[in-house]
Amino acid sequence: IGLCRTEHMFFQQDRIDHFRKAILAQEPEERDVALQELLPFQKGDFLDIFQVMEGLPVTVRLLDPPLHEFLPLPHDEEELTALAKRLNLPYRRVRERVHALEQFNPMLGHRGCRLGITFPEIYAMQVRAIIEAAYELMRQGVTVLPEIMLPFVSAEEELVILRELVFNTAEEVRARMNFPETSFKFGIMIELPRAALIGDRLAPYCDFFSFGTNDLTQSTYGYSRDDIGTFLAAYVEKGILKKDPFATIDRAAVGELMRTCVERGRRTNSELKIGVCGEHGGDPESVKFFHQIGVDYVSCSPYRVPVARFAASQAAILTKRESSGNLDTRSKILHPLA
Structure with a gap:
């Protein structure tokens, strides 16, 4: 698989609200809690993909689309009210956050690896899901060839910061799971x-x-x-x-x-x-x-x-x-x- 788009996984009905809760979080700690709820879903997807693709490389692109794409439209009062109720959040907070995430030119805006810079918790959760799934299957004798890819890179400085995040997170998982070595490829989209x-x-x-x-x-x-x-x-x-x-x-x-x-x-x-x-x-x-x-x-x-x-x-x-x-x-x- 030359491009595994992780954003499609978030849109499924059983997990979209978990991701919306993370987007609407005001503090990193609150975002972490929501992402921990999302982690098992991401990991389950990668377990299935890696198993089906045994022995073949799977290039996983970390989150790329701007965050407003996962939320109701700013002027859809009915859906905003329903979302606030489902997440047990104040309506005003939801509405203000949705409006704040609006972009005039999202194609060139707050998307791709820029999300990893401003919301590193999201990328860290995705890397955990990828590496945990890979190690679990490797322990079962499955040949897994994961590749982690950063989207929309434009600067060496972005790459340095996010490469460190990816490798540090992968090493944390490796140490916790007592796996002999970190095994994945790392790259970027041009x-x-x-x-x-x-x-x-x-x-x-x-x-x-x-x-x-x-x-x-x-x-x-x-x-x-x-x-x-x-x-x-x-x-x-x-x-x-x-x-x-x-x-x-x-x-x-x-x-x-x-x-x-x-x-x-x-x-x-x-x-x-x-x-x-x-x-x-x-x-x-x-x-x-x-x-x-x-x-x-x-x-x-x-x-x-x-x-x-x-x-x-x-x-x-x-x-x-x-x-x-x-x-x-x-x-x-x-x-x-x-």
């Missing part, structure tokens, strides 16, 4: 131009990078993935865009940022594993480009996996033939995918 350009500074802290090409395209172009449909046809018609950049990677800028990041990252960490996570991972033309710049793997929607596998095989064959001097094979090999 979703912002700044992160791509400082790949050499980020790589020494990581086992892997995963390009989030959807967000990287948004933040490079300044296009909203959700709204591009309102002008995409006109841009293609006038020749401004040749293709939808969210379907096929833009090599001129987004691709160049990726190439730069790969080169700089491997300059300071030669063992760095590099992947792509996003719908581009299932696009044949994009997959070929990823292969050319040294990407190791792609992750995409399940229905696109067969196409991605086929495209990756073609790219590998093409590279081998081109390296042997037979340069006229490009169109012949790629034609069936056109």
